[in-house]
Amino acid sequence: MTQLFTPVHIGRLALPNRLVMAPMTRSRSDDAGVPSDLVVAYYAQRASAGLIITEGVYPNAMGKGYVRTPGIENDAQVAAWKKVTEAVHARGGRIFMQLMHCGRISHPSLLPEGAQPLAPSAVKPAGQAWTGAGMQEFMIPQALDVAGIARIVYDYGLATRRAMAAGFDGVELHAASGYLPEQFLSSGSNNRTDEYGGSVAKRTRFVLEVLAAMVAEAGSDRVGIKISPEMGFNDIVDAAPQETYTTLVEQLREFKLAYLHVALFGTSTDYHALLRPRFDGAYLIGGGLDQTQAETLIAEGKADATVFGSAFLANPDLPERLRQGAALNTPDKNTFYSPGANGYTDYPALGANQAQ
Numbered sequence: 001m002t003q004l005f006t007p008v009h010i011g012r013l014a015l016p017n018r019l020v021m022a023p024m025t026r027s028r029s030d031d032a033g034v035p036s037d038l039v040v041a042y043y044a045q046r047a048s049a050g051l052i053i054t055e056g057v058y059p060n061a062m063g064k065g066y067v068r069t070p071g072i073e074n075d076a077q078v079a080a081w082k083k084v085t086e087a088v089h090a091r092g093g094r095i096f097m098q099l100m101h102c103g104r105i106s107h108p109s110l111l112p113e114g115a116q117p118l119a120p121s122a123v124k125p126a127g128q129a130w131t132g133a134g135m136q137e138f139m140i141p142q143a144l145d146v147a148g149i150a151r152i153v154y155d156y157g158l159a160t161r162r163a164m165a166a167g168f169d170g171v172e173l174h175a176a177s178g179y180l181p182e183q184f185l186s187s188g189s190n191n192r193t194d195e196y197g198g199s200v201a202k203r204t205r206f207v208l209e210v211l212a213a214m215v216a217e218a219g220s221d222r223v224g225i226k227i228s229p230e231m232g233f234n235d236i237v238d239a240a241p242q243e244t245y246t247t248l249v250e251q252l253r254e255f256k257l258a259y260l261h262v263a264l265f266g267t268s269t270d271y272h273a274l275l276r277p278r279f280d281g282a283y284l285i286g287g288g289l290d291q292t293q294a295e296t297l298i299a300e301g302k303a304d305a306t307v308f309g310s311a312f313l314a315n316p317d318l319p320e321r322l323r324q325g326a327a328l329n330t331p332d333k334n335t336f337y338s339p340g341a342n343g344y345t346d347y348p349a350l351g352a353n354q355a356q
């Protein structure tokens with residue numbers, strides 16, 4: 001059991017181990033999208049990860065999709081995130097910010113006054129949004145016009161600039177889980193007939209433009225992307241996902257990104273076999289992994305690093321626990337998104353030296 005604890009390079013970073021903390025929404029920020037000091041403590045506790053990827057952060061106010069999620073669109077948010085990066089770096093860690101625009105997976109009560117959720121097309125997702133007033137039906141989103149798309153692309157660039165100003169080591173584009181980028185990628189949510197819809201090459205255009213904007217600000221070796229082919233979450237459907245994702249990943253090549261992060265859930269297609277040969281940067285695999293699976297993926301050279309979500313949530317010192325073969329704390333689903341320290345910063349570390 002040593003493979004997970006060998007160093008690896010991701011972009012310009014040298015990671016001491018192959019254990020990456022997955023992006024996880026925790027809803028501990030205030031209504032203005034400013035992370036609280038608890039957020040600082042939570043990430044600092046987990047600084048022994050090879051790399052932390054933050055929870056999804058909205059690049060502009062129209063990208064918000066859940067209550068108490070954080071943003072990176074103004075100075076107050078930048079200042080709060082700066083405390084997070086400083087605390088993680090002071091403990092020897094590395095941290096990327098995940099940029100997450102929810103698109104149609106939102107609700108007017110979460111958005112600026114009078115705004116409707118935005119999407120590539122006016123296709124309502126099945127399901128409900130999690131708002132300040134409880135669960136509310138999703139609605140028919142407003143289809144973006146080309147100027148609206150350009151504005152969002154620009155805002156991803158600005159958000160990247162702010163993330164770098166806040167001291168992040170890089171940024172990850174959330175193009176998974178049925179949010180705006182995947183809404184463009186997927187035939188079920190994108191029925192546009194302009195240059196952003198129709199053929200696969202047109203459906204990938206939005207993602208490529210956003211990546212170009214992010215790379216222009218951070219440099220290609222400080223940008224990664226997360227995808228989750230066939231996950232189906234948030235009512236996302238694509239008619240030919242193998243074609244969509246192989247095309248996308250081939251198009252990513254020119255960007256020379258730091259990494260491709262692929263989280264698979266319940267698909268019988270071996271996307272890793274399809275996608276890894278098409279990508280030159282670091283390849284990260286996540287989605288329901290246990291230690292044995294992660295060891296095997298690294299040992300067989302199928303991944304450069306492995307991504308753990310709920311295990312990191314419940315175990316601030318996950319790398320040390322895995323190294324020792326120690327028992328793991330069990331994640332408590334009831335406190336995944338609840339306010340306060342309970343189920344957030346109070347999972348115990350091994351021994352008496354729990355980080356604060």
Ligand SMILES: Cc1cc2nc3c(=O)[nH]c(=O)nc-3n(C[C@H](O)[C@H](O)[C@H](O)COP(=O)(O)O)c2cc1C
Pocket residue numbers: 022023024025026055056098100174176177226263286287288289307308309310311336
């Ligand atoms: C509480 C919670 C919040 C999550 N929020 C996000 C998110 O903001 N962005 C994202 O890309 N994935 C999110 N995910 C998915 C995780 O990144 C990861 O893909 C998933 O948990 C599978 O890994 P695991 O089985 O190791 O937990 C979330 C998962 C959990 C448990």
